[in-house]
Amino acid sequence: TGFITLDPGYSNTGACESKITFIDGEKGILRYRGYDIEDLAAKSTFVETALLLMYGELPSGERVARFREQLTDQQLLHENMRNHFEGFPPHGHPMAMLSAMINACGCYHPELLDPEMDDERLFHAAAILMSKVCTIAAFAYKMTSGQRVEYPDPSLSYCRNFLHMMFSRPHRRYEPTPQVVKALSRFLILHADHEQNCSTSTVRMVGSSGANVFASVSAGVCALWGPLHGGANMAVIEMLERIHQGGESPRTIVEKVKQKKFRLMGFGHRVYKNFDPRARILERTARDLLATKAEPDPLLDIAHELAEIALTDDYFLERRLYPNVDFYSGIILRAIGIPLNMFTVMFSIGRIPGWIAHWYELYHDPQKRICRPRQIYTGPAQRAYVAVDERA
Numbered sequence: 280t281g282f283i284t285l286d287p288g289y290s291n292t293g294a295c296e297s298k299i300t301f302i303d304g305e306k307g308i309l310r311y312r313g314y315d316i317e318d319l320a321a322k323s324t325f326v327e328t329a330l331l332l333m334y335g336e337l338p339s340g341e342r343v344a345r346f347r348e349q350l351t352d353q354q355l356l357h358e359n360m361r362n363h364f365e366g367f368p369p370h371g372h373p374m375a376m377l378s379a380m381i382n383a384c385g386c387y388h389p390e391l392l393d394p395e396m397d398d399e400r401l402f403h404a405a406a407i408l409m410s411k412v413c414t415i416a417a418f419a420y421k422m423t424s425g426q427r428v429e430y431p432d433p434s435l436s437y438c439r440n441f442l443h444m445m446f447s448r449p450h451r452r453y454e455p456t457p458q459v460v461k462a463l464s465r466f467l468i469l470h471a472d473h474e475q476n477c478s479t480s481t482v483r484m485v486g487s488s489g490a491n492v493f494a495s496v497s498a499g500v501c502a503l504w505g506p507l508h509g510g511a512n513m514a515v516i517e518m519l520e521r522i523h524q525g526g527e528s529p530r531t532i533v534e535k536v537k538q539k540k541f542r543l544m545g546f547g548h549r550v551y552k553n554f555d556p557r558a559r560i561l562e563r564t565a566r567d568l569l570a571t572k573a574e575p576d577p578l579l580d581i582a583h584e585l586a587e588i589a590l591t592d593d594y595f596l597e598r599r600l601y602p603n604v605d606f607y608s609g610i611i612l613r614a615i616g617i618p619l620n621m622f623t624v625m626f627s628i629g630r631i632p633g634w635i636a637h638w639y640e641l642y643h644d645p646q647k648r649i650c651r652p653r654q655i656y657t658g659p660a661q662r663a664y665v666a667v668d669e670r671a
């Protein structure tokens with residue numbers, strides 16, 4: 280095994296070439312297809328950014344309009360898909376439902392499971408995935424909270440339709456403010472891709488065996504669920520709420536983190552070592568959104584206080600740990616009214632275009648090989664089998 284290099288967590292292994300997303304972790308730069316994330320967050324829409332990631336170029340107005348139509352066509356779930364919800368326990372986690380339902384989508388589109396894929400079929404699959412995840416997520420929320428589901432409204436934009444399905448009630452239509460729509464759109468844009476993170480690498484790993492796009496993306500959702508990845512956005516708010524309810528002060532939390540009792544959620548990143556540009560934009564967005572609300576959110580002040588203590592502490596400075604995308608995103612989701620158990624689902628909705636873009640890039644990659652890492656075996660050498668009645 281002398282020629283195998285051990286690289287736990289693949290921090291030093293380039294597993295593919297990619298033209299999709301560029302990150303400079305020292306300078307805090309993030310670009311999708313060459314466009315700075317700040318520009319996209321300020322000027323683009325989520326649907327346009329999704330096309331940029333999957334298509335490689337900023338799309339024409341006509342292309343966006345056509346894709347929006349495809350998205351609208353895919354808003355409804357097949358009645359049998361809707362019935363799947365009845366089978367989940369009422370307090371099942373929406374991430375489990377999302378992953379299962381995405382995989383189930385494949386059953387309803389056998390024509391897209393064919394190993395042959397081209398641009399037209401890919402955009403059809405992308406419209407199904409991007410549109411249905413909104414309906415699935417909103418239905419999961421309504422059903423787990425004992426409410427009647429709201430059907431999609433084809434006259435609304437992507438973000439507005441999602442907000443409608445989440446928050447309209449019988450005879451009480453939800454009308455979001457423009458600031459809420461903008462904040463949601465920005466949240467989704469900022470989560471849309473992040474090169475070879477755990478869930479995207481999972482999508483590529485699954486896709487490398489030739490598995491279809493629904494199966495691969497559904498695996499990505501499972502990978503995202505963990506608290507070290509997308510699940511961190513939920514863990515941050517749980518931590519801030521604990522502080523707010525008087526459980527512990529920010530200083531005590533930081534001390535415990537330094538004693539390695541637990542990690543400071545929403546802090547640290549494998550690639551960003553000076554700052555995460557997404558965290559900066561989201562912090563601003565959280566402040567702007569809260570300024571439009573009648574009630575301030577005390578959790579934002581607590582987050583600021585926690586960050587200030589951490590950012591002047593040697594433990595964090597030596598290890599180059601800074602707020603990441605998950606540190607402020609939960610405050611925005613709370614302000615929009617998204618319940619805590621849906622936070623990681625929101626991250627998934629944002630990441631769908633990135634996962635699809637990577638799946639398709641891999642599909643066309645002439646260097647593609649099945650992902651099959653090696654290992655360094657550390658178990659016992661050969662042993663003689665012992666019959667059960669002779670074992671000590």
Ligand code: CMC
Binds near residue numbers: 507548550598600
């Ligand atoms: N709090 C306290 N210590 C930390 C943290 C943290 N959040 N992150 C890293 N460290 C320490 C770690 O204990 C280690 O210390 P030592 O050298 O003394 O053993 C050192 O920093 C290096 O950590 P690592 O585990 O080798 O770093 P990594 O690149 O493997 O992990 C990470 C990256 C994001 C998983 C990690 O920073 C972490 O667990 N953060 C908290 C969870 C989180 O916020 N995740 C969201 C990541 S960004 C968006 C996303 O992917 O969803």
